[in-house]
Amino acid sequence: MEYSFRSEPLGSFACDVAAEGVCQGAIAVGKGYLPDTISSAVENELKRRGFEGKEGDCCLLALLEQTMIRQLLIVGMGERGKMTGEKFRTLSAKILKTANGARAKDIYVHSSLLKNVRDPALSVQLLVEGMELASYHFNAYRKHTAAEEIKKRSVARVMLPSADFATRKRMERGLERGKSFSAATVLARDLVNTPSMFMHPREMAQQALKLASRGTGITCKIMNREQMEKMGMHASLAVGAGSQHEPIFVQLVYRPKAKTSKKIAIVGKAITFDSGGLSLKPAEHMSDMKIDMAGAAAVLGLFKALPDLKPRVEVHGLFIAAENMPSGSAYRPGDIVAAMDGTTIEIENTDAEGRVTLADALAYAALKIKPQAIIDLATLTGAVIIALGSDVAGILSTNKDLKQALMHAAQEAGEPIWELPLFKPYAELIKSKIADVRNVGGRPGGVITAALFLEKFVHDVPWAHIDIAGPSYAEKETRAEWPVGGTGWGVRLLLNYLASL
Ligand code: BES
Ligand code: ZN
Ligand code: ZN
Numbered sequence: 001m002e003y004s005f006r007s008e009p010l011g012s013f014a015c016d017v018a019a020e021g022v023c024q025g026a027i028a029v030g031k032g033y034l035p036d037t038i039s040s041a042v043e044n045e046l047k048r049r050g051f052e053g054k055e056g057d058c059c060l061l062a063l064l065e066q067t068m069i070r071q072l073l074i075v076g077m078g079e080r081g082k083m084t085g086e087k088f089r090t091l092s093a094k095i096l097k098t099a100n101g102a103r104a105k106d107i108y109v110h111s112s113l114l115k116n117v118r119d120p121a122l123s124v125q126l127l128v129e130g131m132e133l134a135s136y137h138f139n140a141y142r143k144h145t146a147a148e149e150i151k152k153r154s155v156a157r158v159m160l161p162s163a164d165f166a167t168r169k170r171m172e173r174g175l176e177r178g179k180s181f182s183a184a185t186v187l188a189r190d191l192v193n194t195p196s197m198f199m200h201p202r203e204m205a206q207q208a209l210k211l212a213s214r215g216t217g218i219t220c221k222i223m224n225r226e227q228m229e230k231m232g233m234h235a236s237l238a239v240g241a242g243s244q245h246e247p248i249f250v251q252l253v254y255r256p257k258a259k260t261s262k263k264i265a266i267v268g269k270a271i272t273f274d275s276g277g278l279s280l281k282p283a284e285h286m287s288d289m290k291i292d293m294a295g296a297a298a299v300l301g302l303f304k305a306l307p308d309l310k311p312r313v314e315v316h317g318l319f320i321a322a323e324n325m326p327s328g329s330a331y332r333p334g335d336i337v338a339a340m341d342g343t344t345i346e347i348e349n350t351d352a353e354g355r356v357t358l359a360d361a362l363a364y365a366a367l368k369i370k371p372q373a374i375i376d377l378a379t380l381t382g383a384v385i386i387a388l389g390s391d392v393a394g395i396l397s398t399n400k401d402l403k404q405a406l407m408h409a410a411q412e413a414g415e416p417i418w419e420l421p422l423f424k425p426y427a428e429l430i431k432s433k434i435a436d437v438r439n440v441g442g443r444p445g446g447v448i449t450a451a452l453f454l455e456k457f458v459h460d461v462p463w464a465h466i467d468i469a470g471p472s473y474a475e476k477e478t479r480a481e482w483p484v485g486g487t488g489w490g491v492r493l494l495l496n497y498l499a500s501l
Contacts, residue, residue: 001131001155003175006108007162009033011067015159016104017060019073019095021113023080024053029072038066046074054078056091058098071102075113083116085126086414092130093480099155100135106157114160120167121174124160128178129185129414129492131158133481136186138193180308181495185488188294188301192472192486196273196290200245201321204270204293207300208250208317216307217256223249233320233360235339239353240322242277242330247322247357249364252299254306254315262313262372262501265365266302266494268295269354269378270319277324277350278332285382291486292354294472295377296321298490302498305491311498316369320361324353336435339363343456346435354380355453356439362457373402374463375497376454377490383446384420384467391478392416393471393489396451399462406464406497413492414481416471420447427452466490 010018011033020029027046030039042061051059055078063069075095077083083091092113099107114123135154139147160175162168191199191207205222212220225246228237233249240247250270271292275281281289296319303317331337335347337356341363345356358376365374384394393410395417397403403419410417429441429449437456441449451465471489474482 001135002157003128004157004159005162005168005171006159010108010110010161011069014068015108016070016106017073017099017102018069018108018110019075019099019113020110021075021077021116022053023077026080027051027053029074034067038063042072052076055083055087056094058094060098060102071104073098077116085117085122085412088117088123089126089130089414090479090481092127093134096131096134096155097480100153103153104155106159107155108159109161111161119170120163121170121177124171124174125178125181128175129182130481132179132182133185134483136189136483138190138485140190140194176308180305181492184301184305184495185491187304188297188488188491189486191297191300192291192294192488194290196323199290199293200272201240201248201270201323202245204272204296204319204321205248205250208252211252211300211303217254218303218306219253221251221253231364232338232340232342235337235345236320236322236357236360238331238335238337238347239324239356242325242327243323245272245323247320249320250318252303252317254303256310256312256314258312260312260314263316263369264313264498264501265316265318265369265371265374266299267358267361267365267374267376268297268299268317268319269293269358269376269380270296270321271354271357272321272323274324274351274353275326277353278326278330279350280326281351288473291473292379293321294379294468294486294489295319297486298377298468298488298494301488301491302494305495309495309499311501313498313501315498316365316371318361318365320357322357324350339457341367341457341459343437344435346432346438348438349440352439352450354378355450358454359457362454363459366457366459366461371461373399374458374461375406375466375494376463377466377468379469379472380467381446381450381469383443383450385470387420387447388418388470390470390475392418394418394420394447394467395464396420396422396448397464398422398455398458399464402462402464405500406466406493409496409500410493412496415489415493417466422451422455423448424452
């Protein structure tokens with residue numbers, strides 16, 4: 001969508017939908033831009049319809065030929081002063097969807113909508129995020145005509161009210177950030193939505209290479225199977241051994257212009273398809289498993305926006321992409337494989353493969369990069385969906401400050417997250433009789449034992465693990481800014497976190 005600032009008064013130019021916000025119990029509409037007679041007719045109509053301005057209530061009224069505004073969208077903002085950033089983003093998403101439903105091509109956002117969040121930059125950022133994220137369609141595999149049809153029926157232009165010079169500058173900054181954060185989220189969604197037949201390990205690496213162009217501050221290092229072998233990444237190679245597609249290691253590095261000693265490593269799970277391997281998944285659990293690289297997709301999304309955000313830290317993004325398939329060359333239950341740091345892993349279930357690849361990636365981060373903190377994002381367990389449902393990610397961490405900063409960043413991003421305990425006594429459950437550790441710990445506490453497994457490979461570097469198996473994919477639309485499919489969950493959390501450092 002295209003965004004522009006309009007300095008002329010609303011009503012003096014044509015627009016399909018003008019959206020005005022009203023607070024609960026203070027319903028005044030059209031002040032300064034509608035003739036008084038129309039304004040009071042609108043207010044009467046709202047009364048007649050029982051519209052009270054409750055948060056999220058939307059009412060669309062046609063103004064026909066009486067003004068240059070074709071339709072008026074009155075948006076309930078709820079009680080004055082109670083609007084939060086997260087609610088405002090969802091409200092913007094809803095406004096966009098309503099305008100699309102009304103076949104509008106353009107929409108004007110009245111200043112009343114932008115007044116209720118902290119500052120003008122943030123208001124505009126959240127507005128843009130809500131609208132961009134709600135208008136997402138994954139059209140790459142539709143007939144050209146079908147994609148065109150959707151485009152024809154969608155809002156193409158968003159007009160924002162102009163303001164005094166200083167405010168306007170801040171709004172412009174918010175606009176840029178909103179666009180950048182949304183584009184990054186959209187990249188992650190596209191990668192997750194792309195079928196595994198195309199989004200195989202080599203393609204994941206190609207996607208990373210594309211982000212490392214000149215002038216971005218980003219470089220990209222790739223290791224193929226032989227190089228991984230030399231590095232001792234036998235755990236990941238075992239996971240990928242059953243597939244026609246070889247595993248690949250990818251490390252993106254963002255270096256800020258001003259030298260810094262601060263380094264953060266972000267690791268994503270990148271199983272491009274999880275069939276379960278020889279511990280084969282039943283069909284109904286396998287059908288969505290192209291999403292099992294959503295952690296790495298979030299890392300790639302993050303790097304897309306880093307050159308815009310320009311954080312003052314060195315950021316390392318890494319993932320080991322592999323496909324988990326059954327075949328004559330596949331790894332087996334009972335096998336014992338060594339990770340990069342020499343820790344041996346007894347494979348009890350080949351479907352607990354994510355943690356086996358993360359073992360190498362985390363050990364690499366801890367021992368080779370030596371950052372101040374490691375964060376991993378992984379669609380790691382079905383158990384986290386049982387614990388927290390499909391909209392909330394789980395976080396487990398060895399460091400309180402890191403955990404709190406990430407939870408705060410998640411809240412700002414509108415990405416729900418909840419803490420689960422890294423309960424040490426459960427480490428008993430992943431003890432092996434013949435190796436250093438076992439890759440499963442039974443059904444009870446499945447999120448915790450998975451995290452305790454990962455902890456073995458972070459070598460005391462402050463670390464947080466985020467299990468995104470639930471919210472990385474929306475099976476149905478539970479909020480307007482999460483259309484069905486990949487959600488891009490985590491991209492904006494990471495951006496907000498890095499911005500806060
Ligand atoms: N990729 C799955 C976890 C998953 C499940 C992600 C549902 C998204 C939606 C993971 O590799 C897996 O299969 N985990 C097993 C672990 C078990 C064998 C210990 C699980 O959760 O069932
Ligand atoms: Zn699995
Ligand atoms: Zn998996």
